[in-house]
């Protein structure tokens with residue numbers, strides 16, 4: 199094949215209001231005010247520096263080392279060698295920052311994880327679409343869904359990691375076989391891997407509505423479904439956001455309700471979209487939800503919501519970070 203893929207953070211001489219007045223021994227430190235807010239980088243960079251305002255040193259003020267002010271003030275002994283060591287240690291620890299943030303229990307950790315997720319999401323989305331499409335298009339036997347799947351699986355093994363790979367795919371297959379859903383909604387189509395898996399197992403009259411917010415991705419994904427041999431009567435690609443798609447779903451479904459909903463788009467959208475599906479009365483007591491990537495921080499709110507509604511939703515099965523949720527143990531739907 200001609201196609202080749204390349205994958206892939208004292209001692210600031212706090213400018214006591216450049217105190218133009220002379221301090222007495224008794225109140226100099228407690229009445230100080232700051233001209234400027236202390237900034238962390240500024241503090242770091244001042245380590246070991248000689249006092250800018252020598253008149254503020256104890257010696258200049260006539261203080262004795264055994265005066266009441268015996269605390270370890272920076273003016274009394276700047277110890278530049280010590281500060282240099284601290285700066286060096288600080289600089290040396292910079293590469294360890296991600297590990298430190300990961301280990302510490304703080305809001306910083308959550309923020310760090312969110313940034314990493316976003317970066318990975320952007321990289322994953324941009325790298326994959328064209329290359330995956332080109333690879334599948336060239337490798338598979340056109341018109342054969344199983345061949346398309348085999349090409350996807352090989353591509354996943356050798357080139358990229360998909361959010362739903364072959365292992366989770368088998369878990370999903372089992373749900374689709376068991377439920378034999380007639381109306382399926384997939385949120386987050388990407389290149390169509392999951393769509394192909396679902397479509398090949400649907401009953402003859404079954405249809406898939408698949409949603410993809412990125413127009414180019416939606417186009418490439420649709421091509422893959424056609425290459426796999428599926429007909430437009432079996433599926434419809436909605437190139438819009440999940441929220442927009444759900445608001446228009448009733449017109450696509452008519453009197454029907456959704457038997458299966460697969461969420462693999464943006465975990466932060468899982469809860470708003472689930473609530474929208476409820477508002478639009480698109481779920482039934484028999485509906486099944488598959489939520490992927492529930493370990494991601496964004497999915498936490500939907501998991502919390504589900505636990506507050508034990509009569510409406512039950513976790514039926516879990517495989518890795520994928521959940522099968524069954525709806526409607528009550529009459530609420």
Ligand SMILES: C[S@@+](CC[C@H](N)C(=O)[O-])C[C@H]1O[C@@H](n2cnc3c(N)ncnc32)[C@H](O)[C@@H]1O
Pocket residue numbers: 323360361362385386387388389390391392393409410411412415438439440441462463464467
């Ligand atoms: C992890 S991928 C889905 C992978 C797909 N299930 C598969 O197996 O190939 C997530 C996709 O959801 C899309 N997406 C993200 N947020 C979305 C939203 N709010 N509505 C629709 N699609 C969204 C992204 O553009 C991306 O293509």
